[in-house]
Amino acid sequence: EFFEPHLGIHLEVATSPIFDDKGEVVASVHIARDITERKRMEERLIVTDRLASIGELASGIAHEMNNPLTGVIGFAQLLLAKDIPDDVKEDVKIIYSEAQRTAQVVRNLLTFARKHEPVKQLVNINSIIEKVLELRAYEQRVSNIQINTHFATDLPEIMADYFQLQQVFLNIVINAEYFMIEAHQRGTLTITTERAGDIIRASFADDGPGISEGSLGHLFDPFFTTKEVGKGTGLGLSICHGIINKQGGRIY
Ligand SMILES: Nc1ncnc2c1ncn2[C@@H]1O[C@H](COP(=O)(O)OP(=O)(O)OP(=O)(O)O)[C@@H](O)[C@H]1O
Ligand SMILES: [Mg+2]
Structure with missing residues (x-):
């Protein structure tokens, strides 16, 4: 070979x-x-397999963490409502907000590991992306993010899960925003949809720092992140990978 x-x-x-x-x-x-096509299939299968076993581990941990976390958050709230000295109150506030942050990570883990079957309905990819852009419009305006869209007008509707696809595009758009802002406090994101034979392709290109050769092979690995400690969980793209694969699509 x-x-x-x-x-x-x-x-x-x-x-x-x-x-x-x-x-x-x-x-x-x-x-x-x-044997190019066979090689590609094998590579895809390896990634999917690896993600599945990490997913199981992740959901186990997330479920175990949920109950104690609920306790920490609840009791911190109770304490905050009591008559306690101000300096103690400040400390409890930190306990409360850090516990909330952990809870967010746990929620991400559960989304990542979720075994939900997608709800299939006829959806239009352009409208899903438009919805995502609406959701991000305010953030983008205040942080100098420009969006260019080139939407194909002849896209057929496809059977897919609306909210899961929304989640996928949201993660990709937020990544682009984050890395463009980090690199030069502004940026332009170009989104293209097109029909290529019997597939629909949505491409996202940002003018941020790009992704290094070394990171490319790990983009979809859970917990792979180049963000500073505490800024990201590295679950965004692995969630996207799970959703897209489950629905018979490809993300690359
Ligand atoms: N648009 C982009 N430009 C540059 N690097 C990117 C971009 N999108 C993803 N990456 C790289 O891929 C990594 C993984 O992305 P992913 O969305 O899975 O996690 P994250 O964004 O780091 O954390 P989280 O999504 O949990 O906040 C990022 O840390 C970054 O290194
Ligand atoms: Mg992300």
Whole structure:
């Protein structure tokens, strides 16, 4: 097996010798088969498999953490309502808000690991993206984020889960915003939808820092993040990956 760089394909080559009547090799036959598609499928399966087992672990941990967290948040709230010294109150507020933050991580974990079957209905990809942009419009205005859309007008409706797709596009848009703002306090995000044969493709291109070669292979790994500690869980894209795969799509 080898990779043919000029053609950009993976080849599998079988070689058999041809003998003459004295038993000497006089020629050889090489049969090359293009196995590019098989390679791609294998790679996708490996990622999906790895994500599934991490998902199980994650949901176990998240469920275990839920109850004690509810206790921490509830009792912190009760304490805040009592007549306690101001300096103690400040400390309790920190306990409360940090516990809330942990609860958010747990919620993300549960979303990531959720085994929900998607609810299929006819949806229009353009309208889902428009809805997401509406949700982000205020944030984008105040942080100098410009959006360019090139929506195909002839997109057929597809059977998919509206809210799950909304979640996917939201995660992608928020990532783009975050990394563009971090890099230069502003940015332009270009969103394109198109029909290519029997698939619908939605592409998101931002003018932020881009993604390094080394990160590319880990984008969909749960907990992979290059954000500062405490800023991100690294679950956004793994949630997207789960949703899209479940519905028979591809994200890359
Ligand atoms: N638009 C982008 N530009 C540059 N890097 C990106 C972009 N989108 C994703 N990444 C890279 O992929 C990583 C994983 O993204 P993902 O959404 O899964 O997690 P996160 O954004 O770091 O954390 P969370 O989504 O939980 O807040 C990011 O930390 C970043 O390194
Ligand atoms: Mg993210």
